[in-house]
Amino acid sequence: xxxxxxxxxxxxxxxxxxxxxxxxxxxxxxxxxxxxxxxxxxxxxxxxxxxxxxxxxxxxxxxxxxxxxxxxxxxxxxxxxxxxxxxxxxxxxxxxxxxxxxxxxxxxxxxxxxxxxxxxxxxxxxxxxxxxxxxxxxxxxxxxxxxxxxxxxxxxxxxxxxxxxxxxxxxxxxxxxxxxxxxxxxxxxxxxxxxxxxxxxxxxxxxxxxxxxxxxxxxxxxxxxxxxxxxxxxxxxxxxxxxxxxxxxxxxxxxxxxxxxxxxxxxxxxxxxxxxxxxxxxxxxxxxxxxxxxxxxxxxxxxxxxxxxxxxxxxxxxxxxxxxxxxxx
Amino acid sequence: xxxxxxxxxxxxxxxxxxxxxxxxxxxxxxxxxxxxxxxxxxxxxxxxxxxxxxxxxxxxxxxxxxxxxxxxxxxxxxxxxxxxxxxxxxxxxxxxxxxxxxxxxxxxxxxxxxxxxxxxxxxxxxxxxxxxxxxxxxxxxxxxxxxxxxxxxxxxxxxxxxxxxxxxxxxxxxxxxxxxxxxxxxxxxxxxxxxxxxxxxxxxxxxxxxxxxxxxxxxxxxxxxxxxxxxxxxxxxxxxxxxxxxxxxxx
Ligand SMILES: Cc1cc2nc3c(=O)[nH]c(=O)nc-3n(C[C@H](O)[C@H](O)[C@H](O)COP(=O)(O)OP(=O)(O)OC[C@H]3O[C@@H](n4cnc5c(N)ncnc54)[C@H](O)[C@@H]3O)c2cc1C
Numbered sequence: 281x282x283x284x285x286x287x288x289x290x291x292x293x294x295x296x297x298x299x300x301x302x303x304x305x306x307x308x309x310x311x312x313x314x315x316x317x318x319x320x321x322x323x324x325x326x327x328x329x330x331x332x333x334x335x336x337x338x339x340x341x342x343x344x345x346x347x348x349x350x351x352x353x354x355x356x357x358x359x360x361x362x363x364x365x366x367x368x369x370x371x372x373x374x375x376x377x378x379x380x381x382x383x384x385x386x387x388x389x390x391x392x393x394x395x396x397x398x399x400x401x402x403x404x405x406x407x408x409x410x411x412x413x414x415x416x417x418x419x420x421x422x423x424x425x426x427x428x429x430x431x432x433x434x435x436x437x438x439x440x441x442x443x444x445x446x447x448x449x450x451x452x453x454x455x456x457x458x459x460x461x462x463x464x465x466x467x468x469x470x471x472x473x474x475x476x477x478x479x480x481x482x483x484x485x486x487x488x489x490x491x492x493x494x495x496x497x498x499x500x501x502x503x504x505x506x507x508x509x510x511x512x513x514x515x516x517x518x519x520x521x522x523x524x525x526x527x528x529x530x531x532x533x534x535x536x537x538x539x540x541x542x543x544x545x546x547x548x549x550x551x552x553x554x555x556x557x558x559x560x561x562x563x564x565x566x567x568x569x570x571x572x573x574x575x576x577x578x579x580x581x582x583x584x585x586x587x588x589x590x591x592x593x594x595x596x597x598x599x600x601x602x603x604x605x606x607x608x609x
Numbered sequence: 610x611x612x613x614x615x616x617x618x619x620x621x622x623x624x625x626x627x628x629x630x631x632x633x634x635x636x637x638x639x640x641x642x643x644x645x646x647x648x649x650x651x652x653x654x655x656x657x658x659x660x661x662x663x664x665x666x667x668x669x670x671x672x673x674x675x676x677x678x679x680x681x682x683x684x685x686x687x688x689x690x691x692x693x694x695x696x697x698x699x700x701x702x703x704x705x706x707x708x709x710x711x712x713x714x715x716x717x718x719x720x721x722x723x724x725x726x727x728x729x730x731x732x733x734x735x736x737x738x739x740x741x742x743x744x745x746x747x748x749x750x751x752x753x754x755x756x757x758x759x760x761x762x763x764x765x766x767x768x769x770x771x772x773x774x775x776x777x778x779x780x781x782x783x784x785x786x787x788x789x790x791x792x793x794x795x796x797x798x799x800x801x802x803x804x805x806x807x808x809x810x811x812x813x814x815x816x817x818x819x820x821x822x823x824x825x826x827x828x829x830x831x832x833x834x835x836x837x838x839x840x841x842x843x844x845x846x847x848x849x850x851x852x853x854x855x856x857x858x859x860x
Contacts, residue, residue, distance in 0.1 A: 291772075353775070354770070356740075356750065356751075356752075357749075360744070380771060381753070381769070381770045381771045382770065382771075384736055384752070384753075385740060385752045385753070387737075388705065388736070388737035388738075388739075388740040388741045388744075389740050389741070389743070389744050389750070391705075391706060391737070391741065392706060392709060392740070392741035392742075392743075392744035392745055393744055395706070396706070396821070397704050397705070397706050397707075397820075397821045397822035398705065398706070398735075398737055398822070399822060400705075400734075400735035400736060400737055401734060401735065413825055416734075416735075417734070417830065418732060418733050418734050418735075419621070419623065419627060419636075419731075419732055419734070420623045420731060420734070421830065422623070422627050422829070422830070423627055423629070423636070423827050423828070423829065423830070424827070424828050424829070424830050425703070425733075425824055425826075425827050426824070426825040426826040426827070426828075427703060427822055427823070427824060427825060428822070428823050428824075428825040429821065429822050430821045431821045467749035467779060467780060468749050468750070468751055468777050468778070468779045469777060469778050469779070470775050470776070470777050471765075471776050471777065471778050472775070472776035473773050473774070473775050473776070474773065474774045475772070475773045480772070482771050482772050483771070484771055487859075488859065531755070531769065531790065532769050532771070532772070532774075537623075537731065538647070538648075538788075538789045538790075540771075545859050546853070546857065546859040556623070556624070557623075563830065563833070566857075566859075567853075567857040567859055568833070568835065569849065569853070575838065580835070580836060580838060581833075581835055581836050582833045582835040582836075583833075583835045583836070583837070583838075584833070584834065584835055584837060584857065585837060585839050585849055585852055585853070585857075586835075586836075586837060586838040586839065587838070587839060587840055587841065587842070587845045587846070587849060588838055588840075588841045588842075589841050589842040589843070589845070590842070593842060593843050594842065594843045594845075594846060597843040597846045598843075598846050598849070598850075601846050601847060601849075601850045602850060602860070605850050605853075605854055605860050606860060609860070
């Protein structure tokens with residue numbers, strides 16, 4: 281029997297989708313090692329404990345909550361020390377984090393504190409005896425590496441969206457714990473935060489991403505991309521580096537090797553050529569749609585559905601038809 | 610005086626075609642060409658600029674790997690680093706913790722004000738070595754910086770988190786990992802290339818310790834069933850919407 285651990289990421293008083301994915305993975309790992317318990321950890325500002333029960337829905341047996349007024353924002357040192365302390369309390373088989381911006385910072389710190397190895401940005405894993413096998417796209421997504429992690433706990437960070445959250449409801453015990461170090465003692469201090477509008481859906485959370493490339497021709501034409509995203513209801517807007525470099529969209533919208541790596545259910549590429557560096561960020565999407573006027577554009581090689589043509593002609597109609605299709609459901 | 614270490618990785622050029630070797634767990638070495646990992650190039654540039662601005666100090670390059678990495682190290686020296694340490698290992702493990710241990714052992718008593726890394730190596734795409742090294746050395750650490758200023762023994766940095774940009778402050782010494790775009794990396798000058806040949810390059814064994822994350826297999830990604838063009842122009846839209854609903858089931 282092996283208990284497993286999941287770090288449940290939160291933001292602005294709510295659990296993020298990646299938190300449910302981490303708990304789902306921890307549940308799968310525990311079941312595959314003979315059915316141990318899943319223990320989750322939430323770290324945040326006072327009030328976050330009210331969210332703990334939600335993790336039970338995805339298979340957590342116990343949720344430890346470290347609340348402190350100084351933890352409204354991510355504090356690497358406090359989060360890492362508290363995660364490491366929780367992982368030391370039990371004989372955990374495996375521990376799961378999100379490979380989100382926060383998790384990519386947090387998980388390696390926790391691993392080093394515990395002196396164990398970490399498989400990063402994992403898209404799929406299995407328990408094999410004493411080892412954990414983890415798949416990870418490397419070399420800008422051109423090679424899939426299967427990693428063998430030995431020792432316990434085996435730590436993994438999961439690519440957002442790669443492991444779908446699955447409900448396996450149970451009633452989770454909730455326990456308040458103290459942060460392992462006082463937030464005031466952290467050496468790295470956040471002095472300013474410029475928040476983007478809260479209404480905007482994050483690329484890592486979105487099940488549909490509509491992205492635009494240089495084919496949009498001008499920043500104001502991204503209105504067409506935003507309209508299509510709005511028609512899907514639950515879509516975020518992404519961009520290529522050609523677009524973010526020119527300042528048409530913020531750098532944080534960039535998808536690819538040097539930007540965000542995403543795995544949505546649906547990725548719609550509009551006026552994007554499909555350079556390898558862009559593909560590195562989206563090729564694990566479940567379904568890819570491409571619209572490009574060049575029938576030889578490399579994006580069509582990875583697209584499940586391609587339309588060759590002028591996006592300025594196609595987009596308005598597509599937005600209308602998507603709206604209609606969703607209204608008729 | 611600023612003493613800055615820049616930890617570099619030698620990686621294959623990513624634009625090339627890769628194929629898997631017969632052991633099914635490594636890349637076919639034939640035809641591979643190597644370069645400084647993208648983000649590490651930015652880290653080097655940041656280090657050089659900081660020392661230039663300070664007017665005193667040096668940038669020391671550290672690199673773990675087989676003898677072949679000395680070519681990469683010479684490139685960094687040609688670009689402007691003052692000296693280098695080659696931590697020799699027959700191969701570079703995938704295990705970030707093992708690499709971090711080897712680097713931490715060398716950096717521990719080095720008296721560095723800043724230890725810089727790229728946000729991640731482009732080959733393993735893991736981004737673990739920087740923050741792990743920081744933890745092993747018990748130093749403050751900021752990852753994925755897009756902006757950096759150093760003054761009076763303190764640093765101010767900006768990093769993009771999903772949906773927000775944070776400004777953080779930290780004391781030196783510190784470990785930082787650098788995102789791209791922070792500063793355009795300079796190229797080596799002819800003078801730099803000549804000078805690099807005479808710059809000190811110390812070789813020591815890499816103390817990697819136990820490796821507990823290994824490559825079990827490598828494979829090309831499954832070919833996407835892509836390549837399906839369903840039509841031309843807006844007349845193809847109804848068919849696309851039908852497929853999204855009935856086949857992909859995303860509506
Ligand atoms: C080290 C490095 C890292 C990089 N990292 C990234 C990264 O993280 N993300 C990233 O995206 N890129 C990255 N790049 C850049 C990448 O190589 C490409 O240059 C970039 O992705 C191209 O963006 P694009 O597709 O928008 O533009 P283009 O390549 O110019 O493609 C525009 C496309 O729009 C089509 N088009 C034009 N007009 C229309 C129309 N009216 N209707 C329909 N289609 C039209 C064209 O046929 C063309 O295919 C990186 C490059 C390097 C060297």
